[in-house]
Amino acid sequence: MPELPEVETIRNELAPLVVGRSIVGVTLSDPTALASPDQQEFMARVVGKRVRSLRRRGKYLLFGLSSGRVLIVHLRMTGSLLLVPSGFPGPHVRQNTRVRLALKLDDGSGLLFIDRRRLGRVWLADVNGKHELMARLGMEPLDPAFTPDDLSEALSRRRAPVKAVLCDQKVIAGVGNMYADEALFEAGVHPLTAACEVPPEAVKRLHRSIRRVLRAAISNRGASVDTYLRPDGSPGQAHSEFRVAHRLGEPCPACGTEVERIMIRNRGAYFCPRCQPRKGGRGSGV
DNA sequence: CCCGGAACCTGAAGGC
DNA sequence: TGCCTTCAGGTTCCGG
Numbered sequence: 001m002p003e004l005p006e007v008e009t010i011r012n013e014l015a016p017l018v019v020g021r022s023i024v025g026v027t028l029s030d031p032t033a034l035a036s037p038d039q040q041e042f043m044a045r046v047v048g049k050r051v052r053s054l055r056r057r058g059k060y061l062l063f064g065l066s067s068g069r070v071l072i073v074h075l076r077m078t079g080s081l082l083l084v085p086s087g088f089p090g091p092h093v094r095q096n097t098r099v100r101l102a103l104k105l106d107d108g109s110g111l112l113f114i115d116r117r118r119l120g121r122v123w124l125a126d127v128n129g130k131h132e133l134m135a136r137l138g139m140e141p142l143d144p145a146f147t148p149d150d151l152s153e154a155l156s157r158r159r160a161p162v163k164a165v166l167c168d169q170k171v172i173a174g175v176g177n178m179y180a181d182e183a184l185f186e187a188g189v190h191p192l193t194a195a196c197e198v199p200p201e202a203v204k205r206l207h208r209s210i211r212r213v214l215r216a217a218i219s220n221r222g223a224s225v226d227t228y229l230r231p232d233g234s235p236g237q238a239h240s241e242f243r244v245a246h247r248l249g250e251p252c253p254a255c256g257t258e259v260e261r262i263m264i265r266n267r268g269a270y271f272c273p274r275c276q277p278r279k280g281g282r283g284s285g286v
Numbered sequence: 287c288c289c290g291g292a293a294c295c296t297g298a299a300g301g302c
Numbered sequence: 303t304g305c306c307t308t309c310a311g312g313t314t315c316c317g318g
Contacts, residue, residue: 001311059312076312077295098296117295119312160289169313177311226310227297266291267311 002075004141004174005217005238006228007059010081013221014231015054017083018063018111022050025104033100033113035121042124045069046103058137058173070125072133073113078227079120082112116227137173141210146172148207155195155203162198163191164265166210175210178223181245181270183210190276191269192262216241244270 002010026046028034034042045067053064061081063071073081086108101113101122113120125131138154139146154171155162165171166180175183184191186209189202198206222228222236225246229235239246243253248261252272261270 003312074312077310078297115295116297117310119295121313158288164289167312265289268309 001077003176006222007056008218009222011056018051022106023103024106027102030100035123068127072123074121076119078117079115080229083231084110138171141172148204151207152203158195161192161264162195165195177267178245179213182213185244190278
């Protein structure tokens with residue numbers, strides 16, 4: 001499921017292939033993929049425009065168009081963006097994949113929005129390039145401006161489980177279920193700890209581990225635990241370095257204790273009960 | 287405002 | 303073999 005490292009990887013690998021290209025055709029094969037505006041307006045405002053930039057904010061991909069408008073994509077659970085060299089369906093696109101939106105580019109290539117569970121969405125922002133979705137997002141965790149004090153401040157206001165707060169996009173934009181588990185493990189913090197009760201030293205470790213985990217995953221091109229694929233259709237490798245995420249019953253890499261899984265906010269939370277004790281302690285998670 | 291749970295969605299996996 | 307249920311989780315919505 002695409003989180004910040006996956007979306008960043010897509011941005012990194014897609015940018016050189018689409019920036020500078022013009023969009024010569026649009027096929028909206030699943031109209032529910034489009035959140036706004038309506039289909040006619042969307043078509044009219046996308047066809048013929050050049051892609052001027054490709055950026056990421058949180059888990060959103062932002063295609064800056066020559067008109068000043070911004071095409072916004074959120075992949076949610078199972079979305080992928082594939083760039084096929086030529087033609088629309090593309091030979092290496094599996095039959096059971098579900099193409100919801102296809103953009104044909106002026107070099108004959110096709111940008112396909114694939115999304116098995118159909119939860120992803122596409123928006124087109126106004127000419128000023130702003131969109132209310134972006135205003136709801138918290139800080140970028142890899143931005144140098146994001147400090148331990150920022151994290152401390154955010155956590156101090158919340159009594160919910162720290163895991164839930166880390167996944168709250170209003171707090172930190174881009175962290176989701178997998179990387180929250182990984183960061184909490186590295187910091188030796190139990191995921192159910194009330195956010196405001198995480199000790200100051202642990203908050204510092206958490207700030208560091210969030211960034212370390214995200215950067216490592218980006219250098220591994222994202223985690224292909226479910227349906228995530230890079231734009232050329234190849235998987236990422238970040239999941240091979242997961243310490244606890246999706247490793248129920250496997251030995252903790254630090255102490256050998258079996259990794260456990262509990263539910264927090266209806267999501268699976270993986271952790272080591274020994275390295276991430278419920279109360280205070282340091283934990284041995286590197 | 288904060289918090290927790292349901293809904294959205296569908297293919298995979300497991301039970302009988 | 304096949305039908306049925308459950309599960310996965312990013313975001314939004316709703317009730318307390």
